[in-house]
Amino acid sequence: MSPSTHVAWFGVGHAGIYMLRTMLAGLPDRPDTVAIHVRDDTFEGLPATRHYHLRGVYEGLGSAGDVATVRAAARAARAELADLVRDYRAVFIIAGLGGGTGSGISPVLAEVARELGVFTVGIVTLPFFAEGTRKRQIANEARAALAQTCDVLIELSHQRIMERIPDGTPLAMAFDLVGSTVGRSLHLLWRLLSGHGILVLDLADLRRLVPQTGTPVSLAAVEAQGSDRVSSAVRELFSSPLLDHGAMLSKAPAVLLGMVGGEDLTLRELNELSMAVADQLPVESDLTLGAVIDPAFADRLGVVLLIAESTPPLATPPPAEVAPAQEPAAVASGPGERKPLQPEFEWMEEEKPRIFQATPTTSYQGVDLDIPTFLRRGIRLSRPYR
Amino acid sequence: MPAPIAAIDVGTHRVRVLVGEPHEDGGIVVLGSAEQPSQGLRKSCVLDLEPAVAACRAALEAAEHDSQVDIHQVHLVLSPPGVECISSKGTVHITHRDREVQPDDVERVREVARAANLPPDREVIHSIHQCYVLDRRAEVVNPTGMQASQLDQHMLLIHGDRTLIENLVNAVSNVPVDVADCAFGGLCAAMAVLTAEQKRGGVLVLDLGAGGTRYVLYAHQKLLLAGSIGIGGDHVTNDLSVGLRIPSAAAETLKVRCGCARPDGRDQVVSVSTQSPLGERTVNLRDAHVIIHARLEELLQLIRNKLDELNVHGVLGSGVVLTGGSAQMKGIQELVENVLDLPCSIGSIVGLAGLPDRFASTSYATVAGMLKYVAMADPGLSHAASRAGFRWFWRLRRKVRS
Numbered sequence A: 001m002s003p004s005t006h007v008a009w010f011g012v013g014h015a016g017i018y019m020l021r022t023m024l025a026g027l028p029d030r031p032d033t034v035a036i037h038v039r040d041d042t043f044e045g046l047p048a049t050r051h052y053h054l055r056g057v058y059e060g061l062g063s064a065g066d067v068a069t070v071r072a073a074a075r076a077a078r079a080e081l082a083d084l085v086r087d088y089r090a091v092f093i094i095a096g097l098g099g100g101t102g103s104g105i106s107p108v109l110a111e112v113a114r115e116l117g118v119f120t121v122g123i124v125t126l127p128f129f130a131e132g133t134r135k136r137q138i139a140n141e142a143r144a145a146l147a148q149t150c151d152v153l154i155e156l157s158h159q160r161i162m163e164r165i166p167d168g169t170p171l172a173m174a175f176d177l178v179g180s181t182v183g184r185s186l187h188l189l190w191r192l193l194s195g196h197g198i199l200v201l202d203l204a205d206l207r208r209l210v211p212q213t214g215t216p217v218s219l220a221a222v223e224a225q226g227s228d229r230v231s232s233a234v235r236e237l238f239s240s241p242l243l244d245h246g247a248m249l250s251k252a253p254a255v256l257l258g259m260v261g262g263e264d265l266t267l268r269e270l271n272e273l274s275m276a277v278a279d280q281l282p283v284e285s286d287l288t289l290g291a292v293i294d295p296a297f298a299d300r301l302g303v304v305l306l307i308a309e310s311t312p313p314l315a316t317p318p319p320a321e322v323a324p325a326q327e328p329a330a331v332a333s334g335p336g337e338r339k340p341l342q343p344e345f346e347w348m349e350e351e352k353p354r355i356f357q358a359t360p361t362t363s364y365q366g367v368d369l370d371i372p373t374f375l376r377r378g379i380r381l382s383r384p385y386r
Numbered sequence B: 001m002p003a004p005i006a007a008i009d010v011g012t013h014r015v016r017v018l019v020g021e022p023h024e025d026g027g028i029v030v031l032g033s034a035e036q037p038s039q040g041l042r043k044s045c046v047l048d049l050e051p052a053v054a055a056c057r058a059a060l061e062a063a064e065h066d067s068q069v070d071i072h073q074v075h076l077v078l079s080p081p082g083v084e085c086i087s088s089k090g091t092v093h094i095t096h097r098d099r100e101v102q103p104d105d106v107e108r109v110r111e112v113a114r115a116a117n118l119p120p121d122r123e124v125i126h127s128i129h130q131c132y133v134l135d136r137r138a139e140v141v142n143p144t145g146m147q148a149s150q151l152d153q154h155m156l157l158i159h160g161d162r163t164l165i166e167n168l169v170n171a172v173s174n175v176p177v178d179v180a181d182c183a184f185g186g187l188c189a190a191m192a193v194l195t196a197e198q199k200r201g202g203v204l205v206l207d208l209g210a211g212g213t214r215y216v217l218y219a220h221q222k223l224l225l226a227g228s229i230g231i232g233g234d235h236v237t238n239d240l241s242v243g244l245r246i247p248s249a250a251a252e253t254l255k256v257r258c259g260c261a262r263p264d265g266r267d268q269v270v271s272v273s274t275q276s277p278l279g280e281r282t283v284n285l286r287d288a289h290v291i292i293h294a295r296l297e298e299l300l301q302l303i304r305n306k307l308d309e310l311n312v313h314g315v316l317g318s319g320v321v322l323t324g325g326s327a328q329m330k331g332i333q334e335l336v337e338n339v340l341d342l343p344c345s346i347g348s349i350v351g352l353a354g355l356p357d358r359f360a361s362t363s364y365a366t367v368a369g370m371l372k373y374v375a376m377a378d379p380g381l382s383h384a385a386s387r388a389g390f391r392w393f394w395r396l397r398r399k400v401r402s
Helices: A013-024 A067-076 A078-085 A101-115 A133-149 A158-162 A171-194 A203-209 A229-238 A247-251 A267-280 B049-067 B103-114 B162-173 B185-193 B196-201 B233-244 B248-258 B285-310 B332-340 B362-376 B391-401
Strands: A007-012 A032-037 A050-053 A090-096 A119-126 A152-157 A197-199 A216-225 A254-261 A286-293 A300-308 B005-010 B014-022 B028-037 B073-078 B084-093 B122-134 B138-140 B150-161 B178-184 B203-208 B213-219 B222-229 B269-273 B280-284 B320-323 B344-346
Touching: A007 A013, A007 A078, A007 A101, A007 A171, A013 A032, A013 A090, A013 A101, A013 A119, A013 A171, A032 A101, A050 A078, A067 A078, A067 A101, A067 A133, A078 A101, A090 A101, A101 A119, A101 A133, A119 A133, A119 A158, A119 A203, A133 A152, A133 B285, A152 A158, A152 A203, A158 A171, A171 A216, A171 A254, A171 A286, A171 A300, A203 A254, A203 A286, A203 A300, A216 A229, A229 A267, A229 A300, A247 A267, A254 A267, A267 A286, A267 A300, B005 B049, B005 B162, B005 B362, B014 B049, B014 B362, B028 B049, B028 B362, B049 B162, B073 B162, B073 B185, B073 B362, B084 B103, B084 B222, B103 B122, B103 B150, B122 B162, B122 B178, B122 B222, B150 B162, B150 B222, B162 B178, B178 B185, B178 B362, B185 B203, B185 B213, B185 B222, B185 B320, B185 B362, B196 B203, B203 B285, B203 B332, B213 B285, B222 B285, B233 B248, B233 B285, B248 B269, B248 B285, B280 B285, B285 B332, B320 B332, B320 B362, B332 B344
Parallel strands: A007 A032, A007 A090, A032 A050, A090 A119, A119 A152, A152 A216, A254 A286, B005 B073, B073 B178, B203 B320, B320 B344
Antiparallel strands: A197 A286, A216 A300, A254 A300, B005 B014, B014 B028, B084 B150, B122 B138, B122 B150, B203 B213, B213 B222, B269 B280
């Protein structure tokens, strides 16, 4: 049985469907895809296998960002959602969090899938800062719900991708760029998981990457061409804002590295790439390598890097021994505050402020709130702390 | 003429004392006031007894001098972290033949409603009446004389950590002075700044102190929520000190002078005196604002979670009223409005005559509210005994005296 027959990709909501669309572009073998929305007209021109229209939300006009209503409608339609996922062994749920539809439906869909014993991978984007506090709250709530229900949750921050976009890019193009970056990353990921590999990567590898449910996973994918394609891919990966400019590698407990190349891919290149990545990792880190040959990638190289974060699930206290990694001071591109992809627990034991040491710790869901908020959120200052 | 009352708030930054004289018409005239830097406290908890006692003593002596009143008895504001509330319902059956609710039925139902099953380390600070319900249907103001077969009373029990409360009472008692009564700081702040109109409309009071944050929520003239979180202005100062690598004192000065809760300002470099051999250091004000914003946004998010749990968003017609030192932070109103999605105003103390100008700021709301709280209580009874939930307090008083 080919993997593509028992795996389905779900695009939920406007952003989810958009990413699904860019992901599918140019794929030779189409996996099963399901588009879910509350609005009828979003489906036009989408080459999805199935379309599902969630009824009962504002008469099909849209979600109006009303998560509660959408969530309730999704709960009411649990049986129908179960029918959508029942036949698969694994589902990928793609959604943009922060709006009504993606944030409303995806946690319910993941929950239904999990209950049916279907391996569930959530792939979500988090909103731009400029989109405001309300959206961020919605996104955070949905993300926390997904972290509980998905076997693997891959998060991509719009804000971080935006760092890559040069100033002066027209708005429409910027949004397109962000959407297509995510789409292309998923495209490569799927190539790896479905392709006929020399070094096979499969869903079991993905599961092994995340020992505990709720551990956030970061994804970065790059493509390069030409004779020095390996070194330029490595350069781009290590400077990727999605991997915190490479800093994330230096404390990653487990990494999945996959490459897609044409028939001209050499063993030396494979070796060079894996050595370059392994050099950045801590010694005890677990590196899984995958390689796929695709004739369409002649003279090209696609690299996908999946990193399990060193942090345990959000709800438990951070480990104390994580060594802080100094990252190069990034040029701020957005407003002053930037929330990272995932909380970066970078402090050491003694950073528990001494002035609060003898007092009862103020904690919320296991997080020590006496530690400065900007550190816990990994907000970068113009003059880096430390 | 009732005797003058002294109220004391032993805050993490300052000890504040107000001496006032209640008048028959309900008003209070302030006779004297005093403020001293506080010592030995952190997060509103007593960590070092001796300096704490000395600071209280200094403040009380200054207040005696200012008011020309001998203070033998004080009313203490309690603001420990981790104050919480639970609702409690008492039920009694009316068994008289004529089914008329008698005063002793009302007394009985109060006893039942007050009895809470709390862990031994928790102490009930207030048990506050919410409403009476007859036969599970009709909500009434005063059930005495009405017909029913069942009388329910709903109460909100506000409780805190016993050790933290006892240590604070102990510190003040050691001055030595008699602690007549205690009240929760959040409730005092609400007393000081709220009008009956606001309580009817539904309002959230946030008392943003140095050591912690107290919240109190009224809707339909009932107290629905009260509690405290151990995050306050000191956390903001500490975050600044860590992030900008400046000493705490310099961070405090920077916060008070240039603090702002808006994160999107321009880069602006200012120099900060470190009051140490390091001399002056320059910091980027925008970094400071980003740090402040992150801390306060997180704090407000915690409050928002509480409101969401209670699902009271729709009933807060009068919005949010801020008191406490951090209420003076620039941009805080805007931030509260954004995170809580409610209109926000800065509280001002109402109903006290003769309050010195410097005492009219939001920082003095708790101690001013304590005066009003005492004056409002039934003058015929000792305050502590008259208020529900204070039997433990008498035990404690005996213990401290002996």
